[in-house]
C-alpha cells in the first residue's frame with residue numbers, strides 16, 4: 001500500500017500527459033523506471049524531437065494499441081540509462097525479462113501498420129493468448145519453454161483455470177512462458193493436433209520446448225495449481241524429459 005502511494009506521487013511529480021496528443025512523456029530516469037515497473041509490457045518511443053522520422057507513425061500506432069501502455073522520451077539521461085544511441089522504439093517485458101529495440105534509423109520503412117505489427121508481436125505477457133501475431137513473438141523469445149492451457153473458451157476471460165495460470169506464471173519468469181490456446185478457434189486446430197488432442201478432450205495442459213522441439217501433456221484430470229506447478233517443476237528438473245525417453249524405450253522393447 002505504501003509502495004502504491006509513493007509510486008503514484010512519483011508519477012504525478014515527474015511525468016505529465018502531453019496536452020497535444022495525450023501521450024505520457026517520461027522526464028527522467030525514475031519516471032522511466034516507474035513506468036516500466038508498472039506494467040508487464042511497456043513501450044517507449046525514444047525520439048530526439050517531435051519532428052523525428054517515425055514519431056507521428058508511433059503515436060498513431062500507440063493510439064491503436066489501447067491495451068499497451070505507451071510513453072515517449074527525449075531525455076538523454078534516460079537514453080543513457082537504457083543504452084539508446086539514436087531514435088528507437090523499445091519494448092520492455094517482464095515475462096521473459098526481454099527488451100526489444102527497433103532502431104528507427106536502420107528501419108527501411110516506418111508506417112503505423114508496421115509499428116502496430118511490431119507491438120502486437122512483441123506483446124508477450126505472463127499469460128499470452130495464442131494467435132498468429134503472438135506466435136511470432138513467442139517463438140522469437142529466448143524463453144523456449146511454453147506452458148499451454150488448451151481450453152474451449154467462451155467470450156469472457158473470467159475463468160478459474162486462467163486465474164490459476166495467471167497466479168503461477170510470474171513464478172516462472174525467464175524460464176517458461178504461459179500461453180492460452182482457445183480450442184474453439186479454428187485457427188488453433190493445428191496446435192491441438194500437434195498435442196494429439198481433439199476439442200472434446202479439453203481442457204488440458206501441455207509443455208512445448210522449442211530447443212528440443214518436443215512436447216509433453218500433463219495427464220488428464222483436474223487442472224489444479226498444484227498439479228500444473230509440479231508438472232512445470234518436473235520439466236525444469238529434467239524429470240519429464242527422462243520419463244519421455246523411458247517411455248519410448250519401453251515402446252521399442254514392445
Ligand SMILES: *[C@@H]1O[C@H](CO)[C@@H](O)[C@H](O)[C@H]1NC(C)=O
Pocket residue numbers: 030031033034037
Ligand atoms: C523498478 O524495479 C527495479 C528492479 O526491480 C528496482 O531496482 C527499481 O528501484 C524500481 N524503480 C522504481 C521507480 O520503482
Ligand SMILES: *[C@@H]1O[C@H](CO)[C@@H](O)[C@H](O)[C@H]1NC(C)=O
Pocket residue numbers: 083084085086088103104105106
Ligand atoms: C541505430 O542505427 C544507427 C545507424 O546504423 C547507428 O548509428 C546507431 O548506433 C544504432 N543505434 C543503436 C541503439 O544500436
Ligand SMILES: *[C@@H]1O[C@H](CO)[C@@H](O)[C@H](O)[C@H]1NC(C)=O
Pocket residue numbers: 153154155156157182184185186
Ligand atoms: C474462443 O474462440 C471462440 C470461437 O472463435 C470465440 O467465440 C470466443 O470468443 C473465443 N474466446 C476468447 C476468450 O477469445
